[in-house]
Amino acid sequence: MPRVTLSDVAAASGVSKATVSLVVRDSSRVSAATKARVREAMEQLGYVYDRRAANLRAQRSMTVALVATNVRNPYFAELTMAIERVLYKRGYTLLLGYSHDDQERQTRLLEAMSEHRVDGMLLVPSYDTSGDMLQKSLGASGTPHVLVTRHVPSHQADYIGVDNRAAGQLLGDHLVRSGRQHVAFLGGPPRSTARVEREQGLRTALEGHGLALDPALSIATSADRDGGERAVELLAETGRPYDAIVCYSDVVAFGAISALRARGVEAGREVAVAGFDDVPDAALQHPSLTTVATHPDQTGAEAAELLLRRIEEPDLQPHTVLLTPELKVRESTRSQDGSAPHTPDTR
Structure with missing residues (x-):
């Protein structure tokens, strides 16, 4: 029995x-x-x-650490709240740290959390994180951990995030079917796995329609509003025509739309603009923003459950969870009326 x-x-x-x-x-x-x-x-x-x-x-401390990249992105606010909700119900306290996408800062945070004897860690890796770095920071201490939203290809660990390639394909297919042919991809740190995979998905979709993503129109910047504004400036400097912009995230898209408006270009009319994440403000923008939902609430809740299972059963094989993205079509990608693609004024 x-x-x-x-x-x-x-x-x-x-x-x-x-x-x-x-x-x-x-x-x-x-x-x-x-x-x-x-x-x-x-x-x-x-x-x-x-x-x-x-x-x-x-012997447990009943504490869990979360090290993320940016507290100002609404995506991470939803993610954090979902994590904390699950952990609280199980009697755990959540400790927070933010790397600001800086690998050295991330390493210091991971070491500090280990010194505080947390029972496990949830990590959104900085864009330049390597497997060797994580092995030194987490592997040596044997701390149970889960990677969230960004994976590190050379590091074996539990991982949860959206299927970024599928997300990129959704936007690419939608834009082409809306009549767009000259697509730019703006924002996000250059070596982030999320950026790389979203661009791969976008390229795959365009190639499926006999189109291509011009390498000059793929511009990496910081993953915030300033990054969106800067990316539009760099895009204008290329002198290349474009009739659609896919942004690394909704927050980057907000900055890009502001920069376009400052140049007299209205998103959804001359240029389609889209993002990723479907943060609450995306539907409230003018025009409302077409985006791909990446489910931060579900990601956070399942990440917490993955970690709790890893704490209880540390010898389990690493497990990967890929969530299905969902396209949200709104005003910022109105169907093209057949007019020529926008050519930036670089004067």
């Missing part, structure tokens, strides 16, 4: 596993009525307290 577990007692008494654990320790945080109900379930089920397992659990 299988051993009765805390989960069995929790289900029988209608409380969480964390509450049952508190009752076992006779915590003052649980009411007398709840304690009585849980203890009655224990007796009925024949639950036997496993002190060895409890001692192992007692």
